[in-house]
Amino acid sequence: MGRVTKSTLVRADVDEAVKVATDPDVVFPIMGAFGRFECIDRLPDGSQEWDLYLDIGTIHAGGRVLVEAPSENCLVWQSVRGIHHSAHIEVSPATDGATVTMTISVEFAGRLLAGWATGVLADGILARHIEAGLQQMRHRIEYGR
């Protein structure tokens, strides 16, 4: 199991940050880290199914996820097929604006050395993708482009 958390300060009102960070229709296209994304279904309870993949070198890593119905300041999803993972993006107030925090937890197949090595590599890859996604989100919120 690997777990990566990254945060960024957004110099904007919390409400502005929440509008962008918790709406999957807005946040997934902004976050270029998700090289491949598509809404598959919108369910009656407000949840949604999406196909979400990261571009890692020449491979795509991800699968179908269930995005929970919108909450006040959080966007949460978990995998239903493909790479087993869960993630959430949370917005909280900060002195100079808002803090957007993203966490992804991933289960890796493999044991001992292979499992450990996979985890170390994947943590670094995830961290860089999350950072890239957060920076794109921050810029969009702060400058609207």
Place this chain on the structure above:
Amino acid sequence: MDQLGRALARTPEGLKGRDPEFIREMLPRFWLAAQVYFRAEVNGFENVPDEPVLFVGNHSGGANIPDTFVFTLAYHTYFTVEGRPLIALAHEIVVGMPVIGDMARRFGMVKAGRTVAADLLQEGANVLVYPGGDVEALRPWTDRNKIVFDGRKGFLKLAHAQRVKIVPVVATGGQETFFVFNDGRRIAKLLRFDKLLRVKTLPLSLSFPWGLLPGDLPHIPFPAKIRIQVLPPIDLHELFGDDPDWDQVYGYVTSVMQVALSDLAAKTVVPVLG
């Protein structure tokens, strides 16, 4: 012997010192070395308008600045040596070094200065500047994918005053050619390096063949993969008018560059290897 003699000769700075024939001669062998050793990838030159611009880059690699080397070579392969000349603003230590300093001047490097840069832009050259200077080139490993301009805004005022566009250039890999443990600003200030050598940081670094070293010396770089992305131009007059709030301009330009740098860094699967 002829080449050695030319390399040892004192070369003037700026457009006078830039030697297109020397660049033409060196380009194939240096580019081959950059391709084999750094697996260099440079993209986005189609974003550069056909007018003098100020290239603004993030600075990496300590005393070696490998991504400047790669960018300069890539520029000349794209625009050719007869194209609009590229002049890079460098630290006085670089252009003052024997042999290397002369080679740098033949490639079009000058000692950094706002008046020099303004003159070059007026003469029609493209100018390359690294606002972060030594502070950024010696930033810690953990900040290797961060823009660290240290609040310096002179490049913005230069571009605005000269009415030229800024073309941001972001690069990854340069800071993986050696290892920097800390930022070392307090030690540099304590030893008065900031006043005596215009060096504002003295971090602890690990490089080959020196091993652990306070600061950095020219070293053999780790063969890290270098990726460079040239971004679309930013017209400061169009975006911020004739009397801009410099903090706002600085925030915007560094934000654009940080987004692109983080995006480029996300292409890395394994640090150093690429």
